[in-house]
Amino acid sequence: MDVFQTNSSIVLKYLSENNANPTVYCLTHSCLSKLGKFLHDTSISYSLDVAKEWLSQLSLCANTIQTYGKAIRQLDDVYKYGHVSFANRIHSMILSGQFSGAVSDYLSDISGKYSKKHLPNIRIRCKYFLEYMQVEHQHSEICEITYTDVLSFHATALKRLSKADYGMYKGTIANFLRWLSEKGACPIGFSMLLFMNHAEKVFMLRDFSNGTALYISAVGASCLMDFSPEEFYTASLDFCMELESLGYADTMKTTARTALDLLYLFLDMNRLGYDPKLVNEWFHEKGDFCFKKNKYMARRIFALFEVFTKEGTIITTHYFTYRPLLCDGLPDWCRRTLDQFLLQKERENLAASTVCMYRSSITRFCFFIVDNGISSFSEITPELLKRFNISDIHSTPEGKNAYNVRIRKFLFYLADNCYTDNYFLGNALPCVHAPSTKIVKTLTPDESYALENYMDEDYSIGLRNQAIALIGLKMGLRGSDITELTFEQIDWRLGAIRFIQKKTSVERVLPMPVEVGNALYRYITEGRPDSKSKYVFIVHKAPYGRVKRNICRRIIQKVFPEGRDDGYGFHITRKTYATERFRNHVGYTEVAYLIGHTTDETVKKYISLDEERMRLCPISLSESGITMKGGFRNA
Structure with missing residues (x-):
């Protein structure tokens, strides 16, 4: 009973200090006295359930029952927390000096922004927040309030309000906290916590x-x-x-x-x-x-x-990928060495795609040796490499050779850095691909016409794609050079395009055909979004960055969807351009210059066979040393 009497005294003291209504004070005192007598007479210890059961047996008017109920809740708060909680506080309480001053200063500062009738509402809402801090956390200064306190206020005091009051109180208090943050009294995060719809x-x-x-x-x-x-x-x-x-x-x-x-x-x-x-x-x-x-x-x-x-700026051309790397699953001893090797390749200024190919190739090899019980690169043997080469399946000899070349370089790197003492280990991986020559694929006249006149469903994008296709078909530029074309590279007066090739870093000045110039003009004036980008060809939604090279391939795929697996990449426009120049009696050297080659040694890759003129100088099989005898059907 001593604990009960002590806690009852705390409740009554709280009411007295906060100027409770005399009727409320008297009813609370009466409730606690009667409850204490009941507990003493029945020798029952206090609990909330006991108090509620006792209250339910009383025959009193509704207002008295309500006040008795609140008195019991206040008493239970003291048992639990040592003080009356904010939820069961009385309607009016005195704020600390600094809290009261902060509210007054805020109202004075915003008095010109709100009507006199609305200012008392703002005072009530700001006071509601500070009363919670004073009651629940015993704070008397703004600097004592923490993020945890604000989160607690949001989760309890605000959530108890009606739906209409919740929004008004939340907005007003958030503005008050923002004002305090501008004065340096609290972090801006307090206001952000309340403004945010999902504090959880x-x-x-x-x-x-x-x-x-x-x-x-x-x-x-x-x-x-x-x-x-x-x-x-x-x-x-x-x-x-x-x-x-x-x-x-x-x-x-x-x-x-x-x-x-x-x-x-x-x-x-x-x-x-x-x-x-x-x-x-x-x-x-x-x-x-x-x-x-x-x-x-x-x-x-x-x-x-x-x-x-x-x-210091947003670089819109950056693309970010987040796919987990397969090599992350390798053991540390293996992955660390691979990372060092790849870092060396990056320092050699190899393209990102080339480094990625190295990673893919070597990762496949490393998983094979790990699966075969190898725990150190020094344990690799020629016999193990032979088994790997047999088991490593590729769809083409070219693909297998591309992987072996990179794995072979990794093996040489291991020897150079003393991970293995067999420097010739890399030679155990054979070269399985001999040089080959393919027939050059070009567009037929009908296909060229279809490409020139193709128009996308979106008119503005259609103008862009048509201009890109015409530059490739009529000027032979690579996709990488077209997508990086800038306004300053176009000389409208001379009708030419001056640019530095991305692949070779060689400057070229090429005449711009009339149809190309017209297509560029239509796109720039009718289709291109209003953007300050220096690039001619941009994406058609914010932030209007430069288009990527893959847009060129997509244009070809839209026009020739059935030719996706038959050599119909954007490079076919470059081959078609070179072939047409050759058929119009332009020499090898001139064609090599037009397509940006420094020599004419590789220009044959871009020139299709001229069947009409080849028929003018045939060579008989006997003169060429080719015989029809032998073979599968001849003895």
């Missing part, structure tokens, strides 16, 4: 698995001084402003703001610095829950932001 997507470190939490904590703590949450927030605002200026769709902009806000809140709540490795771990564990169907868009946003932090 905001996580603390304790919400992650142990291993992830430890890694994130270590990485975030190490870079806190280099890239603080405050610096991250400022950079995120600049990033979103640039997204706006580039004309991105509303979905992209909204997702970007949400994604970066969630990440900022996570960093600031846990006092972690920004690091892409940290973001990857955070996204890997919580990305599905936070973004659902917009997960891949959010991941691209984080990748663009990473580049933005390094370059």
Whole structure:
């Protein structure tokens, strides 16, 4: 009973200190006295269920029963928390000096923005938030409030309000907290937490698995001084402003703001610095829950932001892939050596696709040796390489040779770096592909006409694709040079295009046929989106970056869908152009120049056989030394 009396005194003291209505105070005192007498007479210990059962047996008016019920709830709060909770507080309470001053200053600052009738409503809502902090967390100063306190307020005090009050209170309090943050009294994240529709997507470190939490904590703590949450927030605002200026769709902009806000809140709540490795771990564990169907868009946003932090601008031409690499499944001793070898190839300025081919080839070989019980490169033998070569199946000899060449270089690398002492080990992999010559595939006159006059269903895209096709067909440019064509490379006065070939770095000046010039003019004036990009051919949706080379192949596939597996790539336009020049009696050297070759040694790859003139100089089989005797059907 001593505990009961003590806790009853705390409830009555709370009512007295907060100027409770005298009737309420008297009824509360009466309730606690009668309940205490009942417990004493029956020798029953206090519990909420006992108190409710006792209350249900009383015959009192409705208002008295209601006040008695609240008194019991207040008493139960003291048993549980040591004080009366915010949910059971009385309607009016005195705020601390700083809390009261903050509300008054805020109302004074915004008095010109709202009517006099609305200001009391704002006071009530702001006071509601501060009363919760004072009652539930015993805070008396703004600086004492934490993210955990704001989350608790959102999950309890706000959620108890009606649907109409919830929205009004939430918006008013969020604006109040934003004002406080501008004064430097609290983080901007407090306001963001309330403005956000899904506060359950905001996580603390304790919400992650142990291993992830430890890694994130270590990485975030190490870079806190280099890239603080405050610096991250400022950079995120600049990033979103640039997204706006580039004309991105509303979905992209909204997702970007949400994604970066969630990440900022996570960093600031846990006092972690920004690091892409940290973001990857955070996204890997919580990305599905936070973004659902917009997960891949959010991941691209984080990748663009990473580049933005390094370059100071959004580079729209960057494409990001996230497919897990097969080599990640290799043992550490194997994967580390492979990574070092690939790094060397990157330093040799090899193309990314070439490095990728090295990775694919060597990964296949490494999985074979691991599956055969090898635990060190020094254990590789010629017999093992022979078995690998027999078991490694490819659809063509060219494909098998392409893999063997790269694996052979890796084996030489192992010897050079003392992973194995047999320098000639690579020679155990044979060359299985001899040079071959193929008949050059070109477009027929009807096919050329179809390509020249093809128009896509989308008129503006159709104009773009038609101009690209005509440049390839009438000027013989590679797809890589067409897609990188800029306005300054076109000389409209001279009717020529001056450019540096991407493949050979050789400058070329080529005459621009009238039909090409007309197609370019129509596209630029009628079809091209309004963009400041220096490139002529751009994608037709924000951010209007340069088209990629694969658009050229897609144009051919749209016109000749049945020829996809029959040599109908965009290069066929270049071969057709060279062949037509040759048939019009242009010499090898001139054709080589027109298609951008420095010598005429390889121009034969681009020139189809001239059947009409070949028939003018036939050679008999006997003169050529070819006999019809022998063979399968001849003795």
